[in-house]
Amino acid sequence: MKDAREWLTNLKLRASYGNLGNQSALNDYYPWMNNYDLSAKYPFGGSLQPGYYQKNYKIATISWEKARTWGVGFDATLLDKVTVAFDYYDRKTTGIIMDAGSPNSV
Numbered sequence: 001m002k003d004a005r006e007w008l009t010n011l012k013l014r015a016s017y018g019n020l021g022n023q024s025a026l027n028d029y030y031p032w033m034n035n036y037d038l039s040a041k042y043p044f045g046g047s048l049q050p051g052y053y054q055k056n057y058k059i060a061t062i063s064w065e066k067a068r069t070w071g072v073g074f075d076a077t078l079l080d081k082v083t084v085a086f087d088y089y090d091r092k093t094t095g096i097i098m099d100a101g102s103p104n105s106v
Contacts, residue, residue, distance in 0.1 A: 010077035014087075015070075022065040022097070034058050053104065067093045 035055040041048040073087035 007079050008076060009080045010075070012075040014073040014075075016072075017070045018068075020067040020069070022067070032058050032060050032062050062097070063095055065093065065095050065097045067091055 034057065036052050037055045038050075038052045040051045040053050042051045043049075069089070069091045071087065071089040073085070076084045078084065
């Protein structure tokens with residue numbers, strides 16, 4: 001690095017890492033419980049009769065949505081005139097949770 005003093009006047013190295021969990025992706029406090037709608041009406045015997053249907057299908061093994069992020073970078077100044085910056089960032093999300101409604105029955 002002694003030889004670099006003449007042309008490299010500044011060097012900064014950066015690195016970051018993190019894990020993030022998202023428990024409220026569905027705005028549902030009970031994402032593993034099935035929901036039923038009790039206001040359904042079905043034709044039976046010449047008139048509409050009260051009934052119910054399953055509104056959402058849930059998964060008993062559901063877990064949080066998880067995101068792993070990391071990044072590296074550097075800033076350098078060359079010959080006291082040229083500034084160079086480099087950044088690399090990566091994010092991987094697993095267990096993505098999204099709302100998918102079930103079709104109504106006729």
